[in-house]
Amino acid sequence: MKVFGKHNVLAAQTNSLWYKRASCVSPSSNRNAKSKIMCRIFKSLTVLCLLFFSTLISGCTERQQNELSVFAAISLTDALTEIGEAFATENQVKVYYNFAASTTLQRQLEKGASGDVFVSASPRQVDALEANGLLETESRQDLLTNRLVLVSDKTAEIAVETLTNLNAPGISRIAIGHPEIVPAGTYAKEALTHFGLWETLHPKLIFGTDVRATLAYVTAGNVDMAIVYKTDTTLTNNINVLHQLPPEAYTPIIYPAVVMKDSSQKQLAHRFIAYLQSRGSGKIFEKHGFTVLKLK
DSSP states (O other), rough: OHHHHHHHHHHHHHHHHHHHHHHHHHHHHHHHHHHHHHHHHHHHHHHHHHHHHHHHHHHHHHHHEEEEEEEEEOOOGHHHHHHHHHHHHHOEEEEEEEEEHHHHHHHHHHHTTTEEEESSSSHHHHHHHHTTTOEEEEEEEEEEOOEEEEEEETTTOOSSGGGGGSSSSTTHHHHHHHHTTOHHHHHHHHHHTTTTTTHHHHGGGESSSSSSHHHHHTTSSSEEEEEEEEGGGGGGGGGGEEEOOOOGGGGOOEEEEETTTTOSSSHHHHHHHHHTSHHHHHHHEEEEEEEOOOOO
């Protein structure tokens, strides 16, 4: 009995010791196992995140490579929109336009606006950007010309044979583009100055923020007449062309196109300007009233 009792005691002591060791070792082992599992999960998540962002960046780059940003004079809106759709389809790209007065666009580009191509209604804005080193000078191409005309609302009973008739008392309001920001307004001022009418007609003048806004003054009945581009007369049937201003009275209206120096799409931008000089584009420009200078 005593021997049996001693064995029981020894067995109890052995079991007690085993449990103590187990109680000391088991939590540590669990923690190690959990740490390994968490480490594996973290590594897996890291890999997934890297793959996700890599795909995202790759997708963004691909989209950017297929996009072209064009800053263009507002008088080109209809023609360039039509041409841009054809170019986009043929080249599997997206063309985004920013249409506004040429000087407004020039100032935006000078302040860092992101554009690939600039098409101005006057060389002045392109010259200014070139002087600031913002253009690829060799990319410059003169595309089109335009003319100035005097228009009125179709219902107005007005006859004007020469610009000197604008002094008539029955004509009280004449719209032109603002000469400081709108090329059409600059050309109009040159023409009025050429005939010695700028000072005398100045009280009658209403200034538009762009050439389309200037035309809208006529169609809305806010002015008696306006000096706009010949191409603007194709936009509506509700106006009469009263007089074509003689071209010797103002600087030739030239539309130059250039590639911006900081463009990330220079190859595509050059391709777009070349496309503007294609025969297909030329037909579209002529349909909208422009005179094409040269074709490729």
